[in-house]
Amino acid sequence: TAACIGLLKRAEGGRLAQLDRAVSRACRSSRGKLWGIGLLCVLLAGLIPMPEIIHCRCEIQPVSRRFVAAPFEASLEQSLVRAGDVVSAGDVLARLDGRELRMKLAGVQAEIQQAAKKQDAQLAERQLAEARLTGLELNEAELERELYQHRLSQLDIRSPVDGVVISGDLERAEGVRLSLGQTLFEIAPVDRMIAELEITQPDISNVKQGMPVEIDLEADDGRRRKGTVTRIQPQSVRKDQQYVFPAEIELENTSRTLRPGMRGRGRLTGEWKPLGWILFRRPWHQFLFMIGW
Known part of the structure; x- marks a missing residue:
């Protein structure tokens, strides 16, 4: 009886071991298939356009960008805009000091009056050659007067376009001497x-x-x-x-x-x-x- 029981146990143990090995092989085979299927899916996904x-x-x-420059040499009297401000065409951006120009204009007007009187006297005395020279001086003075008058009309620096001021914060530069053509503001249409x-x-x-x-x-x-x-x-x-x-x-x-x-x-x-x-x-x-x- 004991021998029969031992034989039964060994037989059952052998069948269990075989079953375990079969399950392990199936699992390994399933994992391999899953890995293969996963790799194939990745490769196919990589080909998707x-x-x-x-x-x-x-x-x-x-x-x-539009650059606004000083039209002539003068001192900056006041800056009215700063970077970031939105402006329209024709808005005053800054003002130049016109005191020096007004003094020069007054001086040249006095010269014109004196030259005109001098020429009249020369013509009255029949000094024709001298009168012609005085006439040339008078014409030169009148041209100079027109120049100063034109510059006085340009004391207000205006924006040429609608836009936003990109650069040109001149508040700390008020009173500073500006040179001809010096860039004052940079304006960009918006x-x-x-x-x-x-x-x-x-x-x-x-x-x-x-x-x-x-x-x-x-x-x-x-x-x-x-x-x-x-x-x-x-x-x-x-x-x-x-x-x-x-x-x-x-x-x-x-x-x-x-x-x-x-x-x-x-x-x-x-x-x-x-x-x-x-x-x-x-x-x-x-x-x-x-x-x-």
């Missing part, structure tokens, strides 16, 4: 603006003119603006410790909510490419660059 999305920083800039996109070097080869762009500005109340790339500068510039290629899109600004210097993020929609290429393009290029390929 999707539009490449390129993210970049952006900054609002004016389409054009009806249209440019969003300057900062395209990084790894992305520049995939950015083309006409690509659709969406921008979100930090100071634009969450509004998303759309446009297309109109221009890509061929040379990189250094910004925030890196070299970028500026690209531009034009934006309507009839509401005048956009101001130069606003910053945000840009989102360019590129060509359709495999998802795997989109995900691993930059790491692959960085790896090749690190190994000196």
